[in-house]
Amino acid sequence: MFIEYLPGETLLHRLDVRTKMLGFLGLIIISFLFQDPKYQLLIVSVTGLLAFWIKIPLQKIRGMLIPLIPIIISIILITGFTFAPGRFDYVSSQRILFYALPGERLGATVGGFMMGSTFIFRLFSMMIASSVLILTTSMDDFTQFFQKMKMPVEVSMMLTTAIRFIPTLDKKRRQILEAQRARGTKFNEKGIIGSIRSYIPIMVPLFINSIMMANSLSMAMLNRGYGLTRTWTSMREIVFAPRDYWVMSFIVLLITLSFFVRFRLQLGVL
Amino acid sequence: MKNLGIEQQELQLSAWNVKRLSIMAIFIALSAVGALIKIPSPVGSIGMDSAPGFFCALAFGGLTGAIVIAFGHLLTAAVVGFTLTIPVHLYVALQMALWAAAYRWVNEKLGLIPAVIVGIVLNGVVSAFAMLPMLGMGGVLALLPFLVVGATLNVIISALAYKAIKGSRLI
Amino acid sequence: METLENEIRQVAICLKNLSYRYPNTVEPSLKNISLDVEKGKFILIMGSTGAGKTTLSLCLNGLIPQLLEGKLTGGVRVAGKDVGKTAVQSLSKVLGLVLQDPETQIIGRRVEEDTSFGPRNFLVPLEEIKQRVNQTLEKVRLQGYNHRLSEELSGGEKQRLAIAGVLVMEPEILVLDEPTSELDPAGRSEIYATLADLRRKKDLTIILVEHSSEELIYKADEVVVLNQGELVWRGVPSELFRNLPLLRQWGIKPLPVSQIGWYFYEKGWITLAEIPLDIPSAEGLLRKLLPKYGHWQGHLQGQAQRQMQVPVPPDQGFGSGQSKDGLFRHELHLSKKAIAVQLKDLNYQYNSDQTALRGINLMIEAGEFVALIGRNGAGKTTLAKHFNGLLKPTSGEVIIEGMNTLKYDTSDLSKIVGYVFQNPDHQIFSATVEKELEFGLKNAGFKGKEIKERVEQVLWYTGLERYRSLHPFSLGKGERQMIAVASILVLKPKVLIIDEPTTGSDWTGVQTMMALICKLHTAGTTIIMISHDMDLVAQYAKRVIVLKEGGILLDGTPKRVFSNEQILLDSAIVPPQLCRLSFQLEDILGPEPFIEASEFTAMFESREQSGCL
Ligand SMILES: Nc1ncnc2c1ncn2[C@@H]1O[C@H](COP(=O)(O)OP(=O)(O)OP(=O)(O)O)[C@@H](O)[C@H]1O
Ligand SMILES: Nc1ncnc2c1ncn2[C@@H]1O[C@H](COP(=O)(O)OP(=O)(O)OP(=O)(O)O)[C@@H](O)[C@H]1O
Ligand SMILES: [Mg+2]
Numbered sequence A: 001m002f003i004e005y006l007p008g009e010t011l012l013h014r015l016d017v018r019t020k021m022l023g024f025l026g027l028i029i030i031s032f033l034f035q036d037p038k039y040q041l042l043i044v045s046v047t048g049l050l051a052f053w054i055k056i057p058l059q060k061i062r063g064m065l066i067p068l069i070p071i072i073i074s075i076i077l078i079t080g081f082t083f084a085p086g087r088f089d090y091v092s093s094q095r096i097l098f099y100a101l102p103g104e105r106l107g108a109t110v111g112g113f114m115m116g117s118t119f120i121f122r123l124f125s126m127m128i129a130s131s132v133l134i135l136t137t138s139m140d141d142f143t144q145f146f147q148k149m150k151m152p153v154e155v156s157m158m159l160t161t162a163i164r165f166i167p168t169l170d171k172k173r174r175q176i177l178e179a180q181r182a183r184g185t186k187f188n189e190k191g192i193i194g195s196i197r198s199y200i201p202i203m204v205p206l207f208i209n210s211i212m213m214a215n216s217l218s219m220a221m222l223n224r225g226y227g228l229t230r231t232w233t234s235m236r237e238i239v240f241a242p243r244d245y246w247v248m249s250f251i252v253l254l255i256t257l258s259f260f261v262r263f264r265l266q267l268g269v270l
Numbered sequence B: 001m002k003n004l005g006i007e008q009q010e011l012q013l014s015a016w017n018v019k020r021l022s023i024m025a026i027f028i029a030l031s032a033v034g035a036l037i038k039i040p041s042p043v044g045s046i047g048m049d050s051a052p053g054f055f056c057a058l059a060f061g062g063l064t065g066a067i068v069i070a071f072g073h074l075l076t077a078a079v080v081g082f083t084l085t086i087p088v089h090l091y092v093a094l095q096m097a098l099w100a101a102a103y104r105w106v107n108e109k110l111g112l113i114p115a116v117i118v119g120i121v122l123n124g125v126v127s128a129f130a131m132l133p134m135l136g137m138g139g140v141l142a143l144l145p146f147l148v149v150g151a152t153l154n155v156i157i158s159a160l161a162y163k164a165i166k167g168s169r170l171i
Numbered sequence C: 001m002e003t004l005e006n007e008i009r010q011v012a013i014c015l016k017n018l019s020y021r022y023p024n025t026v027e028p029s030l031k032n033i034s035l036d037v038e039k040g041k042f043i044l045i046m047g048s049t050g051a052g053k054t055t056l057s058l059c060l061n062g063l064i065p066q067l068l069e070g071k072l073t074g075g076v077r078v079a080g081k082d083v084g085k086t087a088v089q090s091l092s093k094v095l096g097l098v099l100q101d102p103e104t105q106i107i108g109r110r111v112e113e114d115t116s117f118g119p120r121n122f123l124v125p126l127e128e129i130k131q132r133v134n135q136t137l138e139k140v141r142l143q144g145y146n147h148r149l150s151e152e153l154s155g156g157e158k159q160r161l162a163i164a165g166v167l168v169m170e171p172e173i174l175v176l177d178e179p180t181s182e183l184d185p186a187g188r189s190e191i192y193a194t195l196a197d198l199r200r201k202k203d204l205t206i207i208l209v210e211h212s213s214e215e216l217i218y219k220a221d222e223v224v225v226l227n228q229g230e231l232v233w234r235g236v237p238s239e240l241f242r243n244l245p246l247l248r249q250w251g252i253k254p255l256p257v258s259q260i261g262w263y264f265y266e267k268g269w270i271t272l273a274e275i276p277l278d279i280p281s282a283e284g285l286l287r288k289l290l291p292k293y294g295h296w297q298g299h300l301q302g303q304a305q306r307q308m309q310v311p312v313p314p315d316q317g318f319g320s321g322q323s324k325d326g327l328f329r330h331e332l333h334l335s336k337k338a339i340a341v342q343l344k345d346l347n348y349q350y351n352s353d354q355t356a357l358r359g360i361n362l363m364i365e366a367g368e369f370v371a372l373i374g375r376n377g378a379g380k381t382t383l384a385k386h387f388n389g390l391l392k393p394t395s396g397e398v399i400i401e402g403m404n405t406l407k408y409d410t411s412d413l414s415k416i417v418g419y420v421f422q423n424p425d426h427q428i429f430s431a432t433v434e435k436e437l438e439f440g441l442k443n444a445g446f447k448g449k450e451i452k453e454r455v456e457q458v459l460w461y462t463g464l465e466r467y468r469s470l471h472p473f474s475l476g477k478g479e480r481q482m483i484a485v486a487s488i489l490v491l492k493p494k495v496l497i498i499d500e501p502t503t504g505s506d507w508t509g510v511q512t513m514m515a516l517i518c519k520l521h522t523a524g525t526t527i528i529m530i531s532h533d534m535d536l537v538a539q540y541a542k543r544v545i546v547l548k549e550g551g552i553l554l555d556g557t558p559k560r561v562f563s564n565e566q567i568l569l570d571s572a573i574v575p576p577q578l579c580r581l582s583f584q585l586e587d588i589l590g591p592e593p594f595i596e597a598s599e600f601t602a603m604f605e606s607r608e609q610s611g612c613l
């Protein structure tokens, strides 16, 4: 599971959550400015360096990437074939490599494949950046961030509780799976009907247990005074430190620079 | 039975509201866990991430279902790192919320079987075409079978589970 | 005026004609309960499952009727406040309720976060919260755990954290609903010790709902017995526990030593008040009565006699089964020594590099009745999951009825090995009891008539017939446990594994369950039972295996195993009360302990048959 804080003492850990959110937003903007995969590669490398800095366990990255391989391949192929030549500014990008169907239909463009790579790199940097963000920010910080953004307290309570209960429910899922396997349930039945038949014994107990869990959770929350007032004591009031101002200025500078490069110099398009 | 008229001014959240909140929290978490349950299908494995939301819509009301399914989608996406980027996920979450509410509404008006059909059409076909601006026709067609099968499994399982649990005193 | 106020302050809880009916039910769950609890008292609430104990505790802090609807009449006052007119959240400052399942009561991800949840809702300033959290964690012996993830705590630690979460709000009254049901004996004593501590230091009023009683008899000031929603008895614990017929009537487990005492009382040798409730008084009594009435020939001869006793072969008593019992009778074991389970150098590691089992060599013959015991986290469940292939050995081999689990899937093994999990709610999913039982048979590939017959037999066998077309979740937990067992029994397993089958059941439920297991055992099924209830283990198992830190510590007959009191204590196990009694009487009885009341009473009469068979 990704939603876990990775303890550490790096600058990224100590930055204010709002600064990090700004950085994340900046990254999204920059990444959407550019279509050229070279620029995207640069962004991926930067996020990769950040990940390296906070010492993300390598296994995590691998675990994150492997399930995506089919998506990656299909995105590259689909964009390769579906981006009509007219959508590109540069002639080099409009060149058609080959046609998938006879009669010059469904042509694969160079730009299409480059666009596909851009999508992939964009996806990578997004994934890496969100893991970095999540791993270096504690739950309490996120809650405070939601509060500062004027999100209703109920919503942030609901989300933090949901996150807290993911491991508990995952354990339930495993236990239910074991209990049904021990009764001889087979999970390799064919077809949609077969799949439904073999997964109903998992999903129904999961729902039932969740309802029971929710019932006792509501009791536990009431028992401990939840809902008496709409606010609560913050464990740690978040405040900007000088480093936050420095980093924020840097981020803003970077965004401006990117806009300059993209719109004044007209670089990074296909 | 809301609030019982007790100490209205002091109390901000009634017991009933806390219960709703904890149901939503648990089922949102369940959506994230459901994504880990991979059901094999002809178009690749399908996660059970929207079944909890659809189930909530039937069992606890359209609004609850809509909230669960939307936040469930966002949380699931967050767990794998917002694969399709945050704006797209927000767009999808909003759609899902609408579908869950519609599912509940049709169930109330016409019964469970029409609701299942509507749910599958909305979440499978309409959702695929809703991606037209982003992926183009090719993308939509590539997405369609995957979404239809996913919607079929999630919606039918939620309906069957609802039928199985309705007879107990849990809901 | 002041005296009046004082009087109100002295009464912590005051119930007046309280009745309550859950929505969608016909019968009220609480009927006309009136009860006053003085401040600073320790009250024990007992009663069979479904008696209304949980319902009563929910009424005390207003969850009924504020969260659960239904029909409530009568008055509840807690510390002078009318519960009907005060929000649950405000009441929690006065009355802390710890619920049955610790898992869902832990709201925070980390220990500190969880403990501070309550005070934060009351807007207690941060500095004070920190101070209170640390104080409270120390009280429940979790000091230094502040930053641990609550998900990674052990069962006992979770339980104590749940108590801490309530204590930190500094309530005057603490209500606990079965806080120790899944703990090993040592963990249980620790919780009780914590409670006794709190009461002494903070003058808390404590109300404890609990099924087991041995350690609580002298800690509690008073017992309140509920039966089918009515308050049927209240008074000092010792009085209740000397009255065995009453206990039996209400489904409460009697103390083993009192069973011996009751025998003497029936014989007219002692008065009711002389029935012993602890080991020293039982020892004194036996020493006094033995010379007078005993037929005991002196320990030398007795010892010789007992050593000659061969262990009873499991198939004895076979012929006595009724016609329908034939269901579970397997082909007569021609080779008496068929091996059911064989483990060779079994090692197992969870992904997290944590070695859960190390170097286990074990052989279990067909038809044995084995108990696996050990502290929480010793590896019992991990070991048992190897028997049906849910876990595959990291190294070594597991051979079940000649099948190597590495080569077979769990679904194949499920026809031979039945596994009943601790929590029945993990497997029940059908809309009726009958359909639930059919499920396993359909998986195993049986067809129409055969399914019907087997289901019919098992329904009869387990006494679930009258619930056949009801929804399993409209039944109580005890019945659901029975359904879980029944759904495994239809598969006619040769080996039956039961992981803590009786947690949270009342005494009657335990007896029913054990009678069923005994019946199966008699019919030749190999039984492997995991339990924290040493009285049960001593009474029913023929062989006891003690696990410690993933290895086998002791293996032998219950008598042999339980005579190693010191070794067991290291493993958080307290031998059954009667065992400990016979250690005290070692000079008379010899080194091998007695484990059943009938063995003691047998010293006073001609021999009698006893036990499972
Ligand atoms: N939510 C509910 N809806 C309807 N009936 C209920 C509900 N909860 C409990 N009951 C019924 O109320 C009665 C009392 O239940 P309660 O849980 O208080 O028993 P208990 O004494 O705590 O038992 P146990 O020892 O099993 O915990 C039972 O008959 C039970 O079936
Ligand atoms: N899924 C798991 N992943 C990692 N470690 C585990 C897992 N399940 C159990 N363990 C660890 O393995 C050890 C043995 O656990 P096991 O559940 O077998 O104990 P047990 O003897 O059954 O305890 P209890 O009496 O509490 O049921 C414990 O230290 C436990 O923390
Ligand atoms: Mg109870």
Ligand SMILES: [Mg+2]
Binding pocket: C380, C381, C382, C499
């Ligand atoms: Mg266990």
